[in-house]
Amino acid sequence: MTTALPRKPxxxxxxxxxxxxxxxxWSLITAIVFAALFALAAIAPGVLATDDPTAQNFxxxxxxxxxxxxxxxxxxxxxxxxxxxxxxxxxxxxxxGAAGIxxxxxxxxxxxxxxxxxxxxxxxxxxxxxxxxxxSLLLALLLVSILGPxxxxxxxxxxxxxxxxxxxxxxxxxxxAKNAGYVExxxxxxxGWWRILGRHVLPNAIRPLVAVFTMAIGQSIVWxxxxxxxxxxxxxxxxxxxxxxxxxxxxxxxxxxxxxxxGLVILVLALTATTIGTHIQxxxxxxx
Amino acid sequence: xxxTSSSEARRADxxxxxxxxxxxxxxxxxxxxASNVVGAVVVLWGAxxxxxxxxxxxxxxxxxxxxxxxxxQAQERTPDELAPIVDAYGLDHPVLVQxxxxxxxxxxxDLGTSYQQFRPVWDLIGEQLGxxxxxxxxxxxxxxxxxxxxxxxxxxxxxxxxALGSAVDTVTAALPPYWLGILLLLFFGLTLRWFPVMGGxxxxxxxxxxLTLAIPLAGFMGQSVRAEYERALDQPFVLSARxxxxxxxxxxxxxxxxxGSIPAVTLTGxxxxxxxxxxxxxxxxxxxxxxxxxxxxxxxxxxLPVVTGIVxxxxxxYVVANLLVDLVYTLTDPRLKTS
Numbered sequence: 001m002t003t004a005l006p007r008k009p010x011x012x013x014x015x016x017x018x019x020x021x022x023x024x025x026w027s028l029i030t031a032i033v034f035a036a037l038f039a040l041a042a043i044a045p046g047v048l049a050t051d052d053p054t055a056q057n058f059x060x061x062x063x064x065x066x067x068x069x070x071x072x073x074x075x076x077x078x079x080x081x082x083x084x085x086x087x088x089x090x091x092x093x094x095x096x097g098a099a100g101i102x103x104x105x106x107x108x109x110x111x112x113x114x115x116x117x118x119x120x121x122x123x124x125x126x127x128x129x130x131x132x133x134x135x136s137l138l139l140a141l142l143l144v145s146i147l148g149p150x151x152x153x154x155x156x157x158x159x160x161x162x163x164x165x166x167x168x169x170x171x172x173x174x175x176x177a178k179n180a181g182y183v184e185x186x187x188x189x190x191x192g193w194w195r196i197l198g199r200h201v202l203p204n205a206i207r208p209l210v211a212v213f214t215m216a217i218g219q220s221i222v223w224x225x226x227x228x229x230x231x232x233x234x235x236x237x238x239x240x241x242x243x244x245x246x247x248x249x250x251x252x253x254x255x256x257x258x259x260x261x262x263g264l265v266i267l268v269l270a271l272t273a274t275t276i277g278t279h280i281q282x283x284x285x286x287x288x
Numbered sequence: 289x290x291x292t293s294s295s296e297a298r299r300a301d302x303x304x305x306x307x308x309x310x311x312x313x314x315x316x317x318x319x320x321x322a323s324n325v326v327g328a329v330v331v332l333w334g335a336x337x338x339x340x341x342x343x344x345x346x347x348x349x350x351x352x353x354x355x356x357x358x359x360x361q362a363q364e365r366t367p368d369e370l371a372p373i374v375d376a377y378g379l380d381h382p383v384l385v386q387x388x389x390x391x392x393x394x395x396x397x398d399l400g401t402s403y404q405q406f407r408p409v410w411d412l413i414g415e416q417l418g419x420x421x422x423x424x425x426x427x428x429x430x431x432x433x434x435x436x437x438x439x440x441x442x443x444x445x446x447x448x449x450x451a452l453g454s455a456v457d458t459v460t461a462a463l464p465p466y467w468l469g470i471l472l473l474l475f476f477g478l479t480l481r482w483f484p485v486m487g488g489x490x491x492x493x494x495x496x497x498x499l500t501l502a503i504p505l506a507g508f509m510g511q512s513v514r515a516e517y518e519r520a521l522d523q524p525f526v527l528s529a530r531x532x533x534x535x536x537x538x539x540x541x542x543x544x545x546x547x548g549s550i551p552a553v554t555l556t557g558x559x560x561x562x563x564x565x566x567x568x569x570x571x572x573x574x575x576x577x578x579x580x581x582x583x584x585x586x587x588x589x590x591x592l593p594v595v596t597g598i599v600x601x602x603x604x605x606y607v608v609a610n611l612l613v614d615l616v617y618t619l620t621d622p623r624l625k626t627s
Contacts, residue, residue: 137565145587145595229466263467
C-alpha cells in the first residue's frame with residue numbers, strides 16, 4: 001500500500017543528509033526566544049518596560065531612538081519601547097481571540113463540508129470557497145460596519161474573515177484521514193462509524209491544527225493591526241500595536257520610527273508564530 | 289443487528305468508499321464553461337444576498353439608525369421624522385419585497401443609496417473603481433515579474449541559494465502591507481526621492497503603491513511555484529532538453545516555468561480579491577484616489593449601502609477574473625483541453 005512508499009519526493013533528500021537533521025535550528029531558537037519575550041511582555045509588562053508608558057514629557061517629544069529611549073518617543077514624549085511592551089497583552093489577546101474564533105468556525109464548517117451528506121456538503125463547500133476567495137479585509141470591514149468599530153468587533157471580524165481559509169484546510173484534513181488505510185483497517189475490525197470518526201478521523205484531522213493555530217495567531221495580529229491602522233479597531237490612546245501605527249502616521253515625516261518600529265514588532269511576531277508553527281507541523285509529520 | 293448499527297455500517301461504508309471517477313460523455317470544454325457560468329451566477333447571487341442581509345443586520349430600528357447616521361447623532365426619533373426615511377428606503381414593505389427590490393435594483397445597476405450622503409452609491413464609488421483596478425492589476429503584474437525572476441534565479445541551485453530563496457519568499461509573504469507601504473515610502477520617497485510621496489499621478493505615482501501590493505504577493509506565489517518548479521526540474525523532459533544542447537536559462541524559461549507557474553495561475557484569481565484588501569490600505573498610505581478612502585470612511589460611519597455596494601462590485605470583479613483565469617489555465621496546461 002501507499003504507506004510503504006517513502007514519504008518525501010526524492011529531490012528533497014538532496015539537501016537533507018542525516019548530518020543536517022541533528023544541527024540546531026537557529027531560526028527555531030530565535031523564534032522561541034522572541035515568543036518568550038512576547039509572553040513575558042504580555043504577562044508582566046513591568047519587568048521589561050523601562051518607563052511609564054503613559055508618562056508625558058513634552059520636553060522629550062519626538063526624540064529619535066537613543067540609549068535612554070530605545071525606540072524613541074512620540075509627540076507627547078512617551079517612551080515608545082515601553083508603550084509597545086505594554087501594548088503586547090492587548091495585541092496578543094486580540095490575535096488569540098480571533099485565531100480561536102477562526103478555528104472553531106473552521107472546524108464546524110470544515111467537518112460539515114467533509115462529513116455531511118452530499119447536498120449539504122456541497123452547499124457548505126461552495127460557501128467556504130466563495131468566502132475564501134473574497135478579500136478578507138473587505139469581509140472584516142463589512143462586519144465592522146454592522147457592529148460598529150470596537151476591539152470586540154475587531155476580534156470577531158478578523159476571526160470570521162480568516163475562517164474560510166482554515167475551513168478548507170480542515171475539510172482537506174478530514175477527507176484525507178477518512179480515506180486513510182487505518183480507517184479501512186478499523187472498519188475491517190468492525191468498528192462503528194462514530195467510533196471511527198471519534199477515535200481515528202477527527203484526532204488525525206485536528207492534530208495538524210495545533211500548528212495552524214500558532215500561525216493563525218500571527219496572521220490575526222497582522223490583520224487586526226491593519227484594522228487599527230485604518231482607524232477602525234482599537235483607538236489611539238491605547239498602545240495596541242496597530243493603534244500605535246495609526247497614531248504614528250500623523251508624524252511620519254518628522255518621526256518615521258513611530259510607524260517603522262511598531263510595524264517591525266508586528267512582523268517579528270508574525271514570523272515567530274510562522275516559524276514555531278512550521279516546526280510543529282514538521283515534527284508532527286515526522287512523528288507519524 | 290439493530291437498525292442503528294446497520295445505519296452505522298452504511299455510514300462507515302461511505303467513509304471509506306472512494307468516489308467513482310465517472311467519466312461523462314459530452315464535449316468537455318463547453319461543459320466546463322457552462323458549469324463555470326452557473327457557478328459565477330451562484331456566487332453573485334450569494335454576494336447580493338449577503339449584502340442584503342448585512343443591511344438588515346444593522347442593530348436597532350433601521351429607520352432611526354439611518355437618520356442618526358445621516359445627522360451624526362444618536363437619539364430617539366418621532367414617527368414624523370422617520371416617515372421620509374421609511375418611505376425612501378421602502379422600510380415599511382415586507383422583508384421579501386425589500387429583498388426582491390434590492391436584487392432587482394442590482395440587476396439594473398442600482399447599488400443602493402448612501403445613508404450618510406443620500407446619494408446613489410454608484411455615484412460615490414463608480415469613478416474611483418477604475419483607479420483601484422489599475423492599481424491591483426499593476427500590482428499583480430509586478431508580482432508575476434518579481435516572482436518569476438526570483439524563482440528562476442534561486443530555485444534548484446545550490447543548497448544555500450535555495451535556502452535564501454525560500455527564506456525571502458517566507459519573509460516577504462508575511463510583510464503586512466501597511467508596514468511595507470510605509471517602508472517603501474520612507475526609503476524611495478523620502479530618502480532617495482525617486483518617487484512622489486503622496487498622490488503622484490501617472491506612471492511615477494503608481495510604482496510604490498503597486499510594489500507594496502506586489503512584494504508580499506510575489507513571496508506568496510513564490511512559495512508554491514518554487515515547489516512545483518523544482519519538481520519540474522527533475523522531470524525527464526528537462527534532461528532530454530539538456531541533451532539536445534539547450535542552455536540552462538532557456539530550459540528554465542521555456543519548459544520548467546510553464547509547469548512551475550500553474551499554481552501561480554490558480555493563485556492569481558484569488559489574488560485579484562486579496563490585492564483589493566491591500567489596495568484599501570495602500571490607498572490610505574499614499575493618499576491615492578480609489579475606493580479605499582470612501583470605504584474606510586463609510587465603515588466608520590456604518591454607511592452600509594456604500595460598503596455592501598463595494599462588496600457586490602468586488603464580487604463581480606472576482607467572478608470575471610476567475611472566468612478569465614480558467615481560460616488561461618486551459619491555455620497553459622494543454623492536458624485540460626482533452627480528457
